[in-house]
C-alpha cells in the first residue's frame with residue numbers, strides 16, 4: 001500500500017487555509033477519508049482496469065498547492081470570434097464582467113458547498129476534497145445565449161506546484177440554450193496532476209452544447225469527470241477532442257431523467273508516442289422515450305493506447321428508449337493498442353439499443369483509390385486518418401464549432 | 417503510345433494474367449471484353465500499379481516503363497483508372513478530394529496549384545455537364561451515392577484530371593439507360609487525338625454509345641482474339657463459349 005502520509009499533511013494544511021463554512025469542510029473531510037480507505041485506484045480494480053491513471057497517480061503521493069505568480073493570459077491565445085471568456089491561469093479563476101440578460105458567470109462558491117454526497121470513485125473523492133476553484137454558469141429561463149462561452153484552462157511557465165483541481169457547475173434553466181467551449185492550453189512541460197468535476201443540470205426543454213479540447217500535453221496526468229442530469233425534453237451535445245495527451249481519463253455520466261431528453265456524447269482521440277487515454281461513459285436511461293448516442297473514434301500512432309468503456313443502462317420503467325453506441329479505432333502502428341468494453345444493462349423490454357466496436361488498420365482499397373488519383377501515399381494516409389476522425393465532427397450540430405474542429409484536424413471541410 | 421509486352425500478373429501462387437500483349441496508339445479507343453474471372457480487373461490494376469500483385473513483363477507509356485512507377489506516379493504521368501467499384505470513404509469530402517487530386521497531379525507536372533476559387537470554377541463547369549449537383553459534391557466521397565452517381569463521379573474525375581490514358585473497368589455495369597447515356601456522353605466528349613482509352617466491359621451495350629477502334633477478347637489471362645467493333649456484336653450473339661476451353 002502506498003504511503004499517504006504526505007497527502008494527509010497536504011490535506012490538513014489545505015483545510016486550515018480554506019476560508020469556508022463547517023458544511024463544506026465536513027464534506028471535504030468525508031470525501032478525503034473515503035479516498036483514503038482504498039487510496040488511488042489500481043489496475044486490478046474492475047472500474048480502472050484500462051486506466052492510465054493507475055500507473056501515473058502514484059507520482060503524486062505528495063501534492064503541492066502554492067499559487068502561481070502568473071497574472072496574465074496571453075491575448076493572442078484568445079479565440080478570434082465574439083465570446084464570453086472564463087480564464088483559469090494555473091488553476092486560478094479570472095472572470096470578466098458579463099453584461100447579458102439572463103446569463104450569470106461567477107465563482108461557484110455557493111454550489112461547491114451545496115453538494116453533500118461523496119461517491120465511490122476515489123479520484124472523484126480526491127477532487128472533491130481538494131477542489132478550490134471553479135466556475136458557475138447559470139442561464140435564466142427562456143434565454144438563448146447566442147455568443148459562446150469559452151473556458152481557457154491555461155498553464156503558464158511560472159507555476160511550480162504540481163496539482164490543480166476544479167469544480168464547476170453549469171445550470172441551464174427551462175427553455176434556455178447555450179454553447180460552452182472549454183480548452184486546455186499548456187505552456188509548460190511540468191508534470192501536473194489536473195482533475196476536474198463538472199456538474200451539469202439541464203431543465204425542461206433546455207439545450208447545452210459542450211465542446212472540449214485537450215491537446216499537446218507531454219507530461220501531465222489528467223482526470224475529467226462530468227455528470228449531467230437532463231430533465232424532460234432537454235438536449236445535451238457533449239464532444240471532446242483529444243490530441244497528443246500523455247495520460248488522461250475522461251469520465252462522463254449522463255442521467256436521462258425526463259421524457260424525450262436526448263444526449264449525444266462523442267469524441268475523437270488522436271494519440272502519439274506513449275499517450276494513454278481512456279474514455280469512460282455511462283448513460284442512464286431512467287425515463288421512457290429517452291434517446292442517447294455515443295460515438296468515439298481513435299487514431300492510434302506509435303505505442304499509444306486508448307480505451308473505451310461505454311455503458312448503456314435502461315431502467316425497467318424506461319420503455320421506448322433508444323440507445324446507440326459506436327466505437328472505432330484505427331491502429332497505425334504494430335505497437336498501438338485499443339481496448340473496448342461496451343456494456344448494455346437493460347431492464348425494460350420495449351427498447352432499441354445497438355452497439356458496435358471495431359479496430360483495424362487503414363483500408364488498403366481506399367488508399368489505392370486515392371493514390372490512383374495522383375495523391376502521394378503519405379498524403380493519402382493522412383487524408384484517411386483525418387477523414388476517419390472527421391466523421392465524428394461532421395455530426396456536430398454547431399456549424400461554427402464544426403469548422404473550428406475541422407481546422408484543428410487540418411481537415412478542409414466541404415467548402416474546399 | 418501504350419505498349420504492353422508479355423504482361424504476367426499473379427497473386428500468391430495463382431497466375432491471373434499469363435503473358436498479355438497489347439498496343440494502343442494515340443487517340444485510339446480499345447475495348448476489352450471477356451467472361452467473368454478472365455482477368456479484366458486484374459489487367460486494370462496491373463496497369464495502374466495496385467499493390468499485392470506480382471507483375472512482370474513491360475508496359476511502355478510515354479517512353480517510360482510503368483512497372484517501375486508506383487500508383488501515384490503513374491497517375492501523375494497521365495494514367496487513370498475508373499474503378500468497377502469506386503470506394504466509399506467516409507469523412508473525406510468529395511470536393512476536397514477532387515481538389516487535392518488535381519493539385520497533386522498539377523504539382524507533379526510542375527504546374528501551379530489551383531486556389532479554391534479557380535478550382536471551384538472549373539469544377540462547376542465540368543460537374544454541370546455530368547448533371548452532378550453541389551449537394552453530391554459536398555458529401556463524403558462516394559458515401560451514400562447510388563451506383564449511377566458513383567460512376568458519374570468517376571467520369572467527373574476523368575474530366576478534371578485530363579489524363580492521357582484512361583482505363584474504364586465495367587463502368588457500364590449497373591447503369592440504367594439514362595445513366596449510361598450521361599456516362600457515354602461524358603466519355604465521348606473526352607475523346608481526343610492525344611488521349612487513349614481502354615474500355616473493359618462484359619457486355620456489348622456500352623459499345624453502341626462509345627464506338628471502339630478495336631475490340632479484344634480476354635480469356636484465361638490472354639488476349640485470344642482481336643477485331644473491330646463488329647467483334648463485339650458477334651460476341652453478344654454467340655457468347656464467350658467459343659473462347660473458353
Ligand SMILES: Nc1ncnc2c1ncn2[C@@H]1O[C@H](COP(=O)(O)OP(=O)(O)O)[C@@H](O)[C@H]1O
Nearest residue numbers: 427430432450451452453454455456457458459
Ligand atoms: N487478390 C486476389 N486474390 C486471389 N485471387 C484473385 C485476386 N484477384 C483476382 N483473383 C482471381 O483472378 C481471376 C480474375 O479476376 P478478375 O481480374 O477480377 O476478373 P474479371 O474482372 O475479368 O472478372 C478470378 O479467378 C479471381 O478470383
Ligand SMILES: [Mg+2]
Nearest residue numbers: 456457500586
Ligand atoms: Mg472485374
